Amino acid sequence: MHDLRHTFAARLRRFGVSNEVRKDLLAHANSDITTHYSAGELRELLEADEGIKHEVYLDHLGKATTGIGHLILKGDDEHGWPVGAIVSEERVSELFTQDVQTALKDALWLHPDLDSWPIAGQITVVSLAFQLGAPRYSKFVKHHEALEQDPPMWMTAAAELRDSKLYRQTPKRTERHAQRLESLA
Secondary structure (H helix, E strand, O other): OHHHHHHHHHHHHHOOOOHHHHHHHHOOOOHHHHOOOEEHHHHHHHHHHHOOEEEEEEOOOOOEEEEOOEEOOOOOOOOOOOOOOEOOHHHHHHHHHHHHHHHHHHHHHHOOOHHHOOHHHHHHHHHHHHHHHHHHHOOOHHHHHHHOOOOOOHHHHHHHHHOOHHHHHOHHHHHHHHHHHHOOO
């Protein structure tokens, strides 16, 4: 977990995320600790999976999206903007930071022992939480049951991803998740 936190925090710092926000994202009481961490690999992974667009666009479901897969909601400044409207790099980074914070909290809610897992398992669960959100990701009951075993049943968790609607919708991305889990077996 330390390596993931370190990378995550360093990336956050590199992308201009304030120390206070880094402290909150990493759940550190002492803000000095967060100065040593970064989120680069996680951002790169999510950028590769989601893509990055500095404009409003429609996702594969026809929903207004921007940045690194950020679904535009009613409370967002960009709500109601036309497709093609430009979104600044600063705003994309701000939205990404918020979305990653949510994904981390969701992943830890689903798997409180996430910190004890190998980094590949952590990254996979956080990435899936980022992609799906807790309500949708929590419906992968057999996948989560496999991950909750002691030790986690990585192969079963991977197989459950492959046997899902998600796999049919985003096969390449979901296959990468499954292979990452299998690498832990």
